[in-house]
Amino acid sequence: MPPPTQGRSSAQQPADEAYISSLVMAICLYGAxxxxxxxxxxxxxxxxxxxxxxxxxxxxxxxxxxxxxxxxxxxxxxxxGFVGLLGETPVMTGLARASADCYERLEHDSLSGFDRVGGLEVASTPAGMADLERRAALAHDAGLPAHVCDTAQAMECEPVLVGPDSCVGGVLYPDDGTARAxxxxxxxxxxxxxxxxxxxxxxxxxxxxxxxxxxxxxxxxxxxxxxxxxxxxxxxxxxxxxxxxxxxxxLTPVAHPYVYGAVHGRSAARSPFVRWPEHHVYARDHGDRLGLGTYDHAPLAVAIDQLGAVAGQPWPAALFDPAVARALDLLPPDQRFAPERRVSGVFSMTAxxxxxxxxxxxxxxxxxxxxxxxxxxxxxxxxxxxxxxxxxxxxxxxxxxxxxxxTGQRADDLNDRALRMYRDIYATA
Ligand SMILES: Cc1cc2nc3c(=O)[nH]c(=O)nc-3n(C[C@H](O)[C@H](O)[C@H](O)COP(=O)(O)OP(=O)(O)OC[C@H]3O[C@@H](n4cnc5c(N)ncnc54)[C@H](O)[C@@H]3O)c2cc1C
Known part of the structure; x- marks a missing residue:
């Protein structure tokens, strides 16, 4: 009788391999x-x-x-952290709703992930108001609450940020809110x-x-x-x-301005954030200070090799300062603030x-x-x-x-199209 072999004979190998692979498959199936x-x-x-x-x-x-x-x-x-639930397409509305529902359940260090304070869209002209009403109808179709308001009601919703000079009416989306990213x-x-x-x-x-x-x-x-x-x-x-x-x-990286005022000393209000779509401007009370962002400037693409390792960029004053000044003019005169912190942050856009x-x-x-x-x-x-x-x-x-x-489309054309979307950030091509 031959002694037991130490290694595998060539004849044994295929059988062993078959055994080992079936074992691996079994372990995978059982989740190990x-x-x-x-x-x-x-x-x-x-x-x-x-x-x-x-x-x-x-x-x-x-x-x-x-x-x-x-x-x-x-x-x-x-x-x-502005979170408006209504997208121009159902898939984007669906993703936003699922996100807000998730954030609302989260907290960290006793801070909540999401405040459902509502979002108020304000029109400055009758044509702007007609577009807001079109969006309100879209919201109803999507099952999202949207309340059309006159000037007085809009000012009542957000008395600090909305003044009569820049508001002929608005639409309040009560399910919108602000996320603490x-x-x-x-x-x-x-x-x-x-x-x-x-x-x-x-x-x-x-x-x-x-x-x-x-x-x-x-x-x-x-x-x-x-x-x-x-x-x-x-x-x-x-x-x-x-x-x-x-x-x-x-994907096209684009720089975008957002500014914060000084601490205002008022008690934190649970008021909605505000958007002026005709002016491409949005603002909110962060609780301790006001903040405002604007898309009303020539888009500023940032080349991939200029990005560095943080999303913040130096503030391009010649481009962003005039846009911020125009945006601040939408606030009631006593609320126009001198920016204390200026953020030029980069985010992604697509065509x-x-x-x-x-x-x-x-x-x-x-x-x-x-x-x-x-x-x-x-x-x-x-x-x-x-x-x-x-x-x-x-x-x-x-x-x-x-x-x-x-795929197959020219990169420079895709970048141009992405940049053209910048001012109308809430639209889709
Ligand atoms: C000024 C400003 C205002 C904005 N306002 C809003 C708003 O109000 N509402 C809203 O919904 N969105 C807003 N956005 C957009 C939003 O912030 C972003 O779209 C979102 O945070 C992107 O998240 P992310 O996880 O995809 O990317 P990021 O937060 O950028 O995370 C990507 C991560 O990848 C890491 N990474 C990159 N390369 C590597 C590598 N080679 N190896 C390992 N890690 C790597 C980075 O370090 C980074 O942490 C705003 C953005 C800016 C800049």
Whole structure:
């Protein structure tokens, strides 16, 4: 009788391999081996996606973020938090509603993620009022409450920011509100961490490994994170990160002004935020001070190689100061403030003003969650988590957000179209 062999004979090998692969399959089926998902970017989108993916069995999530744990270096850290639920298309309204519902349930350090204070749109001319009434009808069709108001009622809704000189009437959306983006992001990170997500901070992704047509790993310098799926949730840096996998993302980073006044000393009011769509201006009482933003200036694109590692840019005074001055003139004279803090923050725009959400064509396992506002971030993250795990997303119309919808179109044309959308930020092409 021959002695038992130490190694495998060549005859044994195929049988053993078949056994091992059936064992691996069985372990996967019983959930002992997880699907590895790496999310690049830990802003509001990456944090929300991690929190939703963790709810699914057998998914192991790692979030890799270039910035530190205690500071949001991306656009999320600069967003003043206006959340208007009504989009021009049902899919955007659906994402906004799902997001607000999520934020309303979150809190961090005793601060709530969302205040449903309402949003007031104000018209300065009869033509402007007709457009607001068109939007109010759209809201009713979408099942969102919208109340048409005359000048006195609009001023009563927000007596500080709305004056008779710039208001012939308005529409109040009582379900709109204001999000604390940093509170929401911190709460989502906590929730994802306690469900097992691994966060890696101060780590810039430098390479994405693709073998054949399938993603394999994300690299941070010499360190590799093996991945079955990789999600690009990098906001304005999305195109630079997609390029690491040889893919184009049609997204244009644009600088935008938002200014804060001095502490006003009034008690915090739960008043709605205000938008003047004809003037491309919006404002709110942050509780301790007023804040105001404007799109009423020539759009300022920021080249990908000019972005740096934070979303804030130097204030371009010649372009932004006159626009802010015009915007402040919409406030009642006694409320026009001297800006104490000026933010020139960069966010993403696309040629049709819609986000890029879903699988990236031609590379299996590569996904985009890009060009998303705070307004839509959590709803979009939940929808993407559902797509990735084969669950049917509850929001119809998501195919309109396919990242590959601009394939074959010229980059300079896409940038021009994105910049033309800037002033009419609430419209879609
Ligand atoms: C001035 C201003 C006002 C705004 N106002 C509003 C508003 O009122 N309402 C609203 O809904 N939205 C608003 N927005 C838009 C909103 O802030 C953004 O759309 C949103 O925060 C984007 O979130 P994000 O997670 O996609 O991106 P980000 O918050 O930018 O997060 C992306 C993350 O990716 C990380 N990253 C990038 N590259 C790498 C890499 N190579 N490796 C690892 N990590 C990487 C970055 O460090 C960053 O933290 C505003 C934006 C600005 C700038």
């Amino acid at each position: 081996v997880s699907r590895q998902v790496v999310i690049i970017g830990g802003g509001i989108v990456g944090a929300a996606l991690a929190a939703y993916l963790c709810e699914h069995e057998g998914v192991d999530v790692t979030v890799i973020e270039r910035g530190p744990n205690n500071r949001l270096v991306g656009s999320t850290g600069l967003a003043p 940093e509170v929401v992001t911190a709460a989502l990170k906590d929730s994802a961490s306690s469900a097992g997500t691994h966060f890696v901070f101060d780590a810039a992704v430098t390479a994405i490994d693709v073998r054949g047509d399938q993603v394999r790993a994300v690299r941070v310098g010499e360190e590799a994170f093996v991945a079955d799926d990789i999600v690009i949730a990098c906001g304005i840096w999305g195109p630079a990160v997609a390029a690491l996998a040889g893919r184009l993302l049609a 049709d003003n819609l986000p890029l959400l879903g699988p990236i064509e031609e590379v299996r396992g590569l996904w985009a969650a890009e060009a998303l506002w705070v307004t839509h971030a959590a709803g979009a993250a939940r929808a993407l988590a559902q797509m990735m795990t084969g669950t049917s997303p509850g929001i119809p119309g998501l195919e309109a957000l396919r990242p590959g919808r601009f």
